[in-house]
Amino acid sequence: MADLLVSGIIYGSIIALGAIGLTLIASILNFFNFAYGDLFSLGAFITFLFLDLLGDWGAFPGLSFGGGLVVATLLSVLIMLAIILLIDRFFFKPLREFDATPLFMSLASLGLAFILRAIINIVWGPEIRYYSTAIQISKKLPFGIRVKPDELFIVICTLALVTLVYLILKKTRMGKAMRAMSDNPVLAKASGVETVRVIMWTWIIAGTLITVAGTLYGIQVQLRPTMGWHFLIPLFVAVIMGGIGSFWGALIGGMVIGISEEMITAVLQNAFHSMQIDADMSGYKPAVAFVLVVLILLIKPHGIFGKKEH
Amino acid sequence: MISYFVSFLIMGSIYAMAALALNLQWGFTGLMNFGIGAFYMLGAYTSAILTCPATTEHLGGFGLPLVVGFAGAALVPGVVAFLIGFPALRLRGGTFAIALLAIHETLLLTVRNESWLTNGVWGIRGIPRPFFEVINPRHYGYFYLIIAGGLLILAYLAITKSVGSPWGRILRGISEDEDLTSMSGKNCWSYKMQSFVFGSMVMGIAGATYVHYTGFVSPQVFNPLMSTFYVWLIVMVGGTGNNKGVIVGAFLVWAIWVGSDFLTDFVPAAVATRIGFIRMLFVGIILTVTILTRPQGILSRKRLIADWYR
Numbered sequence: 001m002a003d004l005l006v007s008g009i010i011y012g013s014i015i016a017l018g019a020i021g022l023t024l025i026a027s028i029l030n031f032f033n034f035a036y037g038d039l040f041s042l043g044a045f046i047t048f049l050f051l052d053l054l055g056d057w058g059a060f061p062g063l064s065f066g067g068g069l070v071v072a073t074l075l076s077v078l079i080m081l082a083i084i085l086l087i088d089r090f091f092f093k094p095l096r097e098f099d100a101t102p103l104f105m106s107l108a109s110l111g112l113a114f115i116l117r118a119i120i121n122i123v124w125g126p127e128i129r130y131y132s133t134a135i136q137i138s139k140k141l142p143f144g145i146r147v148k149p150d151e152l153f154i155v156i157c158t159l160a161l162v163t164l165v166y167l168i169l170k171k172t173r174m175g176k177a178m179r180a181m182s183d184n185p186v187l188a189k190a191s192g193v194e195t196v197r198v199i200m201w202t203w204i205i206a207g208t209l210i211t212v213a214g215t216l217y218g219i220q221v222q223l224r225p226t227m228g229w230h231f232l233i234p235l236f237v238a239v240i241m242g243g244i245g246s247f248w249g250a251l252i253g254g255m256v257i258g259i260s261e262e263m264i265t266a267v268l269q270n271a272f273h274s275m276q277i278d279a280d281m282s283g284y285k286p287a288v289a290f291v292l293v294v295l296i297l298l299i300k301p302h303g304i305f306g307k308k309e310h
Numbered sequence: 311m312i313s314y315f316v317s318f319l320i321m322g323s324i325y326a327m328a329a330l331a332l333n334l335q336w337g338f339t340g341l342m343n344f345g346i347g348a349f350y351m352l353g354a355y356t357s358a359i360l361t362c363p364a365t366t367e368h369l370g371g372f373g374l375p376l377v378v379g380f381a382g383a384a385l386v387p388g389v390v391a392f393l394i395g396f397p398a399l400r401l402r403g404g405t406f407a408i409a410l411l412a413i414h415e416t417l418l419l420t421v422r423n424e425s426w427l428t429n430g431v432w433g434i435r436g437i438p439r440p441f442f443e444v445i446n447p448r449h450y451g452y453f454y455l456i457i458a459g460g461l462l463i464l465a466y467l468a469i470t471k472s473v474g475s476p477w478g479r480i481l482r483g484i485s486e487d488e489d490l491t492s493m494s495g496k497n498c499w500s501y502k503m504q505s506f507v508f509g510s511m512v513m514g515i516a517g518a519t520y521v522h523y524t525g526f527v528s529p530q531v532f533n534p535l536m537s538t539f540y541v542w543l544i545v546m547v548g549g550t551g552n553n554k555g556v557i558v559g560a561f562l563v564w565a566i567w568v569g570s571d572f573l574t575d576f577v578p579a580a581v582a583t584r585i586g587f588i589r590m591l592f593v594g595i596i597l598t599v600t601i602l603t604r605p606q607g608i609l610s611r612k613r614l615i616a617d618w619y620r
């Protein structure tokens with residue numbers, strides 16, 4: 001059980017990274033971005049591309065990767081930000097100028113999601129890829145917990161980025177403007193908030209987070225072109241569970257989804273086993289998030305940290 | 311060649327039926343149903359299980375007449391929509407779409423995993439085709455075209471008639487301004503539920519029409535891309551809230567789809583294996599271009615009812 005909890009925390013921290021970006025977009029740009037999952041895959045694959053170009057830089061002691069992956073990730077973030085800002089300029093900005101409703105923005109982002117996924121599939125093919133095929137030795141910690149050094153790195157990296165985003169939102173002028181936009185866009189505009197710059201910074205923060213999240217997922221699991229689409233539902237569940245626009249909500253929501261996806265099917269399987277019912281629950285792991293979102297929406301339609309009216 | 315054309319018309323009619331149902335829900339009521347594939351799937355499996363000859367592979371083999379199959383294919387999705395509607399219709403806009411997408415994925419997982427019920431990924435074979443023994447196989451396509459075309463005309467008449475009635479005006483009112491409609495004393499939730507259930511029943515019938523044509527059904531057909539977002543594409547291309555346009559759109563989009571099959575003969579083998587992704591690219595490009603280039607038709611529908619109330 002403790003092992004499952006640990007892997008849940010690692011998976012949850014990757015979800016939380018993505019969910020913070022998604023919740024900022026959902027509240028500041030005011031639409032559900034269905035292309036976000038495929039941006040996650042694209043980020044991971046562009047990192048893979050640079051890793052390939054840079055060649056072998058050796059690995060850090062204990063970890064499965066070295067400086068090459070760090071540099072590749074930084075380059076990937078830059079490329080992804082350029083792509084995302086171009087998409088905004090030529091795709092979402094015209095839609096905003098038409099005064100498109102949030103539902104149409106979502107639908108448009110869905111079209112974009114298909115384009116991105118098709119491009120990933122056409123360029124890299126449907127095969128499974130790995131950043132590194134090195135086998136890692138788990139470290140034994142007290143209480144029978146085993147952790148790989150890579151997994152520790154993922155959690156530390158997440159903590160650092162989350163703290164950074166928190167400081168940006170809380171301490172900088174831009175962060176204040178972003179929070180104002182998400183609270184009340186009309187009032188923010190009237191008070192002289194430069195909406196164009198706020199939107200640009202929202203994309204920059206969300207784009208950085210999703211690229212790093214995609215790469216971390218690639219380190220932990222593997223690269224598949226469909227990984228982002230399957231990741232999208234847990235992301236949305238985390239955002240909705242936490243309340244749209246809530247930083248802490250997205251963080252906690254992501255952790256809850258990650259841990260429950262890892263643990264609930266295992267717990268149910270044990271329960272069925274002890275009742276001597278023959279049922280295979282392992283196929284239902286992705287359904288946990290789906291059932292959670294329906295439950296949350298039933299009990300608290302505005303999320304745990306959500307405001308009553310957005 | 312002519313039989314190819316007949317099968318093209320049959321498949322076009324089936325998709326047109328599903329698209330008309332989505333148009334009722336999205337075009338006239340404003341329900342962003344991202345789970346229509348689930349109702350299409352329920353209709354398909356219900357009819358298959360009810361009418362198949364006895365078997366040990368999955369539940370059923372009831373061998374009931376096809377009329378019972380079609381009735382069940384309308385009833386089961388209708389009842390499921392009614393049950394889902396209780397929690398889901400309390401949600402507005404994007405969250406409704408996410409909840410429905412989640413429900414679609416969960417139902418799809420159930421169909422894949424519970425092989426006692428549906429024979430899992432292997433699917434159900436030997437689904438009876440109406441009057442298949444009586445009619446010369448060479449002319450069977452024409453016969454089935456009469457059935458599919460007849461059902462399409464029935465669906466068109468039923469939906470056009472109902473959206474033109476006072477009932478349909480309230481639906482339009484809800485899609486344009488829900489608060490205003492409920493302020494004029496209409497129970498919006500109840501009307502949304504009626505539209506949701508009605509549309510889902512039509513989708514179920516489209517699913518049954520599909521399985522009794524192909525004689526085979528498996529979960530692969532019902533992935534969200536092919537079953538849900540393909541139908542969304544039809545509605546976007548045909549024109550939201552325009553029933554005739556949607557029918558034209560169904561045949562147009564299916565023509566593009568089938569046309570890309572011919573393409574595989576002309577392109578190199580390496581590209582031909584990725585034709586599925588090129589199609590996905592098509593879906594994305596058509597969807598985004600439609601949204602970007604037809605802002606009047608699609609983005610800002612005229613607020614007929616809401617303006618009249620004011």
